[in-house]
Amino acid sequence: MSVAAHGDAAVAAANFIFPNDLHVHWSLMIVLYPYITGLVAGAFIVSSLYHVFHIKALKPVARFSLLFALAFLICATWPLLNHLGRPERALSMMLTPNPTSAMAGFGYIYSAYFIVLLLEIIFIFRPTVVALRKKATGFMKILYGVLSIGSDNVSPKALKLDHKIIAFLAAIGIPMACVLHGYVGFIFGGIKANPLWATPLMPLIFLLSACVSGIAGIIVTYILIMKFSGKEIDVECVQTLIKFLWGFFILDFVFEMLELFSHFYMATHHWHTLEALYSGPLFNTFWVAQVGIFSVIPFFLLMFMSLIRFKDSILLFFAPIVSFMILMQVLLMRWNVVVGGQLMSKSERGATTFHPMWFEKEGIFVAIVIMVAPVVILWIIGKILPFWMDDEGVEAA
Amino acid sequence: MIDIKKEIQKDRRAFIKNVLSGTIAGSLLMVIPAGAALDERLPEQLPGMRGDDSPFTEKKFAFVVDVTACIGCGSCCVADKNEYNVPDGNYRTWVERYIIDDHDEVFVDSPNGGLDGYSKPRTDIPNPVRDTFFVPKLCNMCEKPSCVQVCPVGATYKTEDGFILVDKDRCVGCGYCIQACPYSVRFLNPVNRTAEKCTWCYHRVREGLLPACVNVCPVHARKFGDLNDKTSEVYKILREPHVISVLKPGMGNQPALHYLGLRREVV
Numbered sequence: 070m071s072v073a074a075h076g077d078a079a080v081a082a083a084n085f086i087f088p089n090d091l092h093v094h095w096s097l098m099i100v101l102y103p104y105i106t107g108l109v110a111g112a113f114i115v116s117s118l119y120h121v122f123h124i125k126a127l128k129p130v131a132r133f134s135l136l137f138a139l140a141f142l143i144c145a146t147w148p149l150l151n152h153l154g155r156p157e158r159a160l161s162m163m164l165t166p167n168p169t170s171a172m173a174g175f176g177y178i179y180s181a182y183f184i185v186l187l188l189e190i191i192f193i194f195r196p197t198v199v200a201l202r203k204k205a206t207g208f209m210k211i212l213y214g215v216l217s218i219g220s221d222n223v224s225p226k227a228l229k230l231d232h233k234i235i236a237f238l239a240a241i242g243i244p245m246a247c248v249l250h251g252y253v254g255f256i257f258g259g260i261k262a263n264p265l266w267a268t269p270l271m272p273l274i275f276l277l278s279a280c281v282s283g284i285a286g287i288i289v290t291y292i293l294i295m296k297f298s299g300k301e302i303d304v305e306c307v308q309t310l311i312k313f314l315w316g317f318f319i320l321d322f323v324f325e326m327l328e329l330f331s332h333f334y335m336a337t338h339h340w341h342t343l344e345a346l347y348s349g350p351l352f353n354t355f356w357v358a359q360v361g362i363f364s365v366i367p368f369f370l371l372m373f374m375s376l377i378r379f380k381d382s383i384l385l386f387f388a389p390i391v392s393f394m395i396l397m398q399v400l401l402m403r404w405n406v407v408v409g410g411q412l413m414s415k416s417e418r419g420a421t422t423f424h425p426m427w428f429e430k431e432g433i434f435v436a437i438v439i440m441v442a443p444v445v446i447l448w449i450i451g452k453i454l455p456f457w458m459d460d461e462g463v464e465a466a
Numbered sequence: 467m468i469d470i471k472k473e474i475q476k477d478r479r480a481f482i483k484n485v486l487s488g489t490i491a492g493s494l495l496m497v498i499p500a501g502a503a504l505d506e507r508l509p510e511q512l513p514g515m516r517g518d519d520s521p522f523t524e525k526k527f528a529f530v531v532d533v534t535a536c537i538g539c540g541s542c543c544v545a546d547k548n549e550y551n552v553p554d555g556n557y558r559t560w561v562e563r564y565i566i567d568d569h570d571e572v573f574v575d576s577p578n579g580g581l582d583g584y585s586k587p588r589t590d591i592p593n594p595v596r597d598t599f600f601v602p603k604l605c606n607m608c609e610k611p612s613c614v615q616v617c618p619v620g621a622t623y624k625t626e627d628g629f630i631l632v633d634k635d636r637c638v639g640c641g642y643c644i645q646a647c648p649y650s651v652r653f654l655n656p657v658n659r660t661a662e663k664c665t666w667c668y669h670r671v672r673e674g675l676l677p678a679c680v681n682v683c684p685v686h687a688r689k690f691g692d693l694n695d696k697t698s699e700v701y702k703i704l705r706e707p708h709v710i711s712v713l714k715p716g717m718g719n720q721p722a723l724h725y726l727g728l729r730r731e732v733v
Contacts, residue, residue, distance in 0.1 A: 085574035087603075087650035088557045094641040094654060154639015154659030161619040161638060172618035172642050261717060262612060262648035415650045417733045418574060 084419035093411045093423040097436045098148035100403045103253045103275060104282070105145045105443070107399060110250040111283010112138040113186065113242055118313065120193075120239040126309035133456040134287050135190050140447035142183055147439050149175075152431060171256050178252055182245050189238040191216060192231050194454050196223045201455075212453065250279040257406060264339035265346065265410040270328045274402075277321035282399035284314045285392035290447075292389045294456070304381045307388050308374075315371035318395065322364050325402065342417050350412045350420050355405045363398035367391045508675065512692065515674035522626035525692040527722070528700045529666060529677075531602050534727040535687035538563055538600035540583035542679035542688060547581065549667065549678040556653040558664040559604040559679055564731055567593035572731045601732050602688060604679070605630065605651045605664035606713060606721030613643035613652065613663075622661065628722060629668050634660040648717045666690070700724075 112134040118124040119131035150156045163180075166173035199221045202213035220227070254275030257266040288310050295302045332343050347355055370391045374384060412420045426432045510516050515523070538561055546552065546559045561580030565573040565588060573591055584600070611630050613622045621636035622643050632643075637660035644652045644661060652663045667677035671690075675681070680688040691698035703726060704710060711728040712721040725732070 085562075085576070088560050088576055088579040089644075089650045089653045091555075092653075094644050152640070154641075154654055155637065158619070158636070158638045161636065165619055165636075167617055167620040169615045170618040170642070171616065172640060175618075256642075260612075260616070260645050262646055411645070415648060415733075416574070 085416050086414035086419045086421050087416045090414040090416065091421050093408060093421065095152070095407055095411060096423065096431045097425050097433065098152035098431045098439075100400075100407045101148040101436055101439055102145065102152075103250075103279075103407070104400055104403045105141050105148070105439075106253050107250055107275070107279030107282045107403075108286050109138045109142045109145060109182075109283070110246040110276070110279040111281065111285075112141070112287055113246040113283070114280050115284055115287050115310070115313075117239050117243050117246075120235060121243065124309065126303075126305045129303040129306045129457065130287055130291050130310070132193060133291065134283075135186065135193065136450050136454060136456060137287060137290060137447060138283075139186055139190060140443040140450055142179075142186060143446055144439060144443045145179065147442065148436075151435060151439075171252070171259050174252060175256075178245075178249055182242075182249050185238055185242050185245055189235060189242060190454070191218060192235050192238065195220070195231055196228060197455065199223050209453075216453075246279075247276055251276045257410070262415060263410045263413070264332075264343055265406065265413065268328055268331075270324060270331075271406075274321070274324050274328060277317060277324060278399045278402055280317045281314065281321045281395055284310055284317060285395035285399075288314065288392040289389050289396065292385060300457070302385060304384060307384060311371060311384075311388055311391075312375045314392065314395065315375045318368065318371060322368060325364075326360075338417075342413050346409060346413050346420060350422065351405055351409045354401055355409070359398055359401040359405055363394050363401060367394040367398065370394075510674040511676045511681070512671060512674050512690075513695070514692075515672065523672075524694065525627060526694050527607075527628060527666070527671065528691065528693050528704065529604070529607065529680075529723045530689040530700050530703050530726055531604075531723065532687045532689065532726040533599055533601055533729065533732075535685045536561065536600040536602055537685050537687075538580060538584035539684060540580045541682045541684060542602060543579055543581040545678040545682040546664070550662075552662075553656050556655070556662070558651070558662070559602065562601045562603060562732075563588075564597075564599050564601060564729065565591055565595055566597045566731065567591055568596045569593050570596075599729065601725075601728075602679075603649070603651065603713075604723065605666065606649050606719065606723040607666060609720035609722065610718060612646040612648060612717075612719060613661075616642045616646040618642065625668075629666060629671075630663075631665055631668060632661050632663060634658055634662070637661050648714050648719060649721075 115127060115134040116131050116138070119127040150159060153159055160176075162173050163176035166176070195217055198213050198217045200223075202210060202217060202221070205213050251272040254272030257263075257275075258268060258271030261267045288307065291310075292302060292307065294300075329347070332340055370387060373379075374387060374391065379387075408423050412423060414421060425436075427434050429435075514525075540561060543557075543559060543561060550558060552558055557579040559579075560576050561584075562574055562576045563580070563584050567573070571593070573588065575588065580600075580602075607628060607630055609628075611622075611624060614624050614630060617623075617637075618640060619636055619638055621633045621638070622630065623633070624630050634655075639654060639659045639661065641654055641661070644650075644654065647663075652661055654660070655662045667675070667679075670677060676690050677688075680690045689699050689703070691700035693701050693704065695701060704724060709727050711725050712723065713725070713728075714733070
């Protein structure tokens with residue numbers, strides 16, 4: 070090593086971490102937050118593929134995916150509130166927001182998206198709710214009355230208006246879902262102090278992985294619910310979902326690798342920290358798990374399933390497996406970005422470690438509770454609004 | 467004189483009474499510090515601050531750390547911890563030790579943030595040591611602070627006279643500022659669960675006193691002053707042809723913390 074090489078001398082790294090960098094501030098909760106919002110955005114895209122782009126094969130899951138999105142959206146703020154040091158002040162973000170803060174936008178974007186999603190569900194389910202209200206008694210009758218927004222008019226004219234509103238809501242819902250998740254990517258992408266996060270590709274990668282996780286989540290839950298309730302699975306629907314999953318995953322995986330390759334190729338002074346990170350603390354979770362097991366294998370599985378027409382039983386056997394692997398890939402990606410980014414000390418000379426504990430405020434147990442909660446909420450929603458009814462109140466599947 | 471004589475002649479007894487009571491009261495005032503604040507008994511260290519009652523001063527403060535002077539005694543860290551009761555394991559300021567061996571390998575450490583001083587040499591350096599120096603770190607008081615930009619509720623803000631402060635009664639404890647700070651000077655106070663960092667002792671500065679760490683530095687490695695005051699030491703240092711640098715200039719944050727004799731190995 071020559072003394073004259075300025076870069077070399079700075080690079081020569083003994084493991085030194087800034088004293089305040091030992092602690093990883095954004096832990097499991099902030100891993101879950103983009104994961105959950107990603108599932109929401111992705112599920113909404115599935116619904117929009119039917120409602121806006123008229124992919125008819127997706128009709129069986131079009132309504133279910135909206136309820137799936139709602140269940141997860143309800144829980145999206147939970148990890149954030151649990152993470153905040155002073156959760157009782159959370160509403161300050163909406164009441165006295167700092168306009169230059171990316172984070173301050175979350176309340177507004179979340180609320181607006183919640184309203185659009187809720188309205189779309191109300192209008193799509195209105196004829197069904199009207200039919201259910203006639204049969205219901207007691208509390209359920211009142212609830213269906215509220216959900217039908219006080220109108221039991223199901224005349225063709227009224228339904229035509231409903232469809233116009235639904236199409237409009239779904240249409241504005243797509244850019245909003247993209248904003249919701251692209252924005253989550255920007256929360257990380259806008260942090261120039263962190264070389265792993267600070268890339269304009271971050272919103273795009275987050276958005277694509279959101280679509281991927283949403284579609285995969287719909288496939289897994291659709292097949293599992295149908296299997297357990299003994300209903301017939303619409304193979305055409307699953308086949309189409311798999312094709313979309315493959316399409317989105319190609320883009321997602323390629324951009325993830327391109328981002329890394331760009332860092333490697335440009336080799337700015339940040340690269341030596343990133344290189345140390347990817348070859349050190351992130352080697353197992355990134356290269357082995359996220360890329361090796363949960364990207365490459367599903368990539369080829371999805372390719373075969375999309376290009377070759379297998380027997381239905383084989384398709385339905387592999388579809389939930391490959392979808393589950395994709396869900397794991399996205400979760401690992403969130404982990405590697407959120408936690409991985411914080412492992413590098415800003416000293417550019419070393420990395421800290423992070424091991425989540427089972428029972429702590431932001432520990433594994435709480436994380437599991439927060440991931441199970443949407444499933445429970447979805448089950449409750451299923452008791453009120455049927456997943457598989459079509460517009461006329463007939464079982465779709 | 468004539469007036470006094472007249473006064474004495476008017477009522478000699480009353481005059482003696484007045485003189486006596488005045489003397490006793492005056493002596494008592496000297497013994498009992500009636501309402502005199504502590505800082506008013508300390509000499510003013512920053513000229514012109516005592517009389518300034520405006521919300522923000524017209525001054526332009528700068529901090530200069532002389533890397534060539536620091537001896538790594540850790541006094542500044544101790545003063546800081548005492549001034550703010552900083553919880554263990556968190557650091558508003560710290561001192562790093564740099565050692566460069568004759569193979570140009572750089573070894574950096576900062577055990578307990580340098581709080582205990584560097585009284586013992588490192589024993590794990592494989593080659594003969596070529597050079598060694600200490601680098602104190604603290605808030606950079608950026609002209610373009612990332613922490614202020616990202617704070618979602620405006621709890622971290624920049625005063626008109628250039629100080630970046632945290633309102634612990636508004637902070638939501640999200641940690642975004644900690645992620646955004648390129649210098650890692652922030653931490654989440656485990657007691658009140660809000661963000662905290664060095665303030666350049668804003669409360670002392672407003673009372674005309676130097677920051678606590680500057681005050682205690684035995685070798686004058688930490689310097690603080692007003693750049694609008696052409697007689698101030700920091701003004702002279704930044705105007706004269708010294709080797710002056712800031713940390714991570716490429717970040718574009720434009721720190722008001724300057725380093726005199728900063729080495730290229732320092733990040």
